[in-house]
Amino acid sequence: MHSDHSAYFKFTGKARLEKSINSLLGIVEGISADSRINANELEFLNHWLNEHRELAGRHPFNELMPLIIQAIEDGLLSDEERQDIRWLCERLRSSEYFDRITADIQRLHAIAGAIAADGRVTEAELRGLSNWLAEHDHLKTCWPYDEIDSLVTKVMSDGKIDDEEHRIVQGFFSEFIVLFDNRTIVSPSMTDGISLVGLCAVCPEISFAKSIFCFTGTSSKYTRTELAGLVNRLGGEVANGVGAKLNYLVIGADGNPCWTYACYGRKVEKAVELRKQGKKIVIVHENDFHDALADS
Structure with a gap:
């Protein structure tokens, strides 16, 4: 310049x-x-x-x-x-991205971080967060809205937080305390004894033989070519795009800031649309994909 x-x-x-x-x-x-x-x-x-x-x-x-x-x-x-x-x-x-989505996702990150900042998550805080989420449902499918919404709904289903639930919520929300770096959140699915219903499947059963996989985002361990080779060796196929015959869409964890728009990109948008039409497409976080590889 x-x-x-x-x-x-x-x-x-x-x-x-x-x-x-x-x-x-x-x-x-x-x-x-x-x-x-x-x-x-x-x-x-x-x-x-x-x-x-x-x-x-x-x-x-x-x-x-x-x-x-x-x-x-x-x-x-x-x-x-x-x-x-x-x-x-x-x-x-797009003006929607600049004026609404960006600002509200940044606010959600700050809210989660602020709730966790004192080391104690209360029922009143989660009720307040739940009300905020309900007022901002235009953020659905944008990380981490779906995961936070699912977690809060599950934990508050009985109106109180037990010790195990507190540990999980505090651990998850603590990842948002560091607001100003590009650290990737690598554990978007909370699996410690609590079943969540979110965008990414929780503890998914992944079968490689005769299954069709598609990858989006950047893997923390492998190139796309290496991922395709691993799937092929286990009897599966890899598709370049999302279609009605797809079984698994794997979201990469690396190379994205923790609230990346790209992580939930075009392929995820299409997969969600197909799921609403009744197609059984499982959206899998990369960590669970690696676990399935290790088990295989």
Whole structure:
């Protein structure tokens, strides 16, 4: 950045963000006509990445950049990958995202952290949180609304919190005390003796033989190619996209900030829609997928 621009640079944040996202959309559309990326096209996309490298740890670039890097690592840009990038760009530049979803999810994180901050979660606090959740149900399918809502509903079903329930709620909510870093929450499903009904299945039974898997997000342990190889060796298949025949959609845990929009992205949106139509698609967190691999 030229030194003459620095004085007013901070006042153009949203305009710069929209320009960056629009430029990315144009680049992706321009190089994806043949679904392959040649060296010159890759260099052009890498130029966009390098231009925004210093912002890689800041939202929303900490969502966009891992998605792009993962998409191009094999030198190809499939239709599914292109649609994922386009979906996320459209969400990130929408007025709904800026004005409502972002603010309310950030508030939810702060609420959970504040409840846990004194080391004691009370029934009155959970009732207040439950009322807030009911007033903000437009956040459904955005992490961590569904998980928090399920946990609060289960714990408060008898109107009181026992010691075990307190331990679980306090442990989960404590992850939100650290508000200002990019630490990934790696335990979105609470499984310590409490059955929850949320977006991700809790302690799911995962069968590999003759099952169809799809992956979204970034894995903390494997590349997409490695994941496909593991599933194939256990008798399963891997699909690039979400369809009616899909059995499992696995959400990766790594490379996303703890309230990432990308984590619950286009594939999850489609899977939820198909489940509402009666399709038996199980949405699995990566941790449970790794457990199933170990058991197999």
